[in-house]
């Protein structure tokens with residue numbers, strides 16, 4: 001994994017050069033964010049496909065699409081890792097994977 005190393009500006013750099021360095025650093029970091037978002041979206045799509053298999057299996061055997069105690073485990077896990085917004089993120093993720101309830 002590569003680590004972010006912001007380029008430092010020197011005192012000899014003129015203002016336009018410093019601005020160009022700043023813009024380049026931001027553009028570079030945004031490229032990395034776009035690449036990460038592509039991976040995150042791919043993982044969410046993969047998660048949704050696995051989730052669909054579970055839901056279909058349960059429905060085929062006479063069960064319900066939703067399994068609330070399992071959802072509570074997932075919400076707890078995301079909150080433990082990411083704090084309060086983790087809960088909202090997990091709820092959105094569950095909605096993507098099983099639809100609205």
Ligand SMILES: O=C(O)C(=O)C[C@]1(C(=O)O)C=C[C@@H](O)C=C1
Nearest residue numbers: 051054055066067070071097098
């Ligand atoms: O783990 C399950 O039993 C699932 O059906 C998967 C899943 C999920 O996407 O994580 C989806 C719906 C359920 O309500 C709970 C969890």
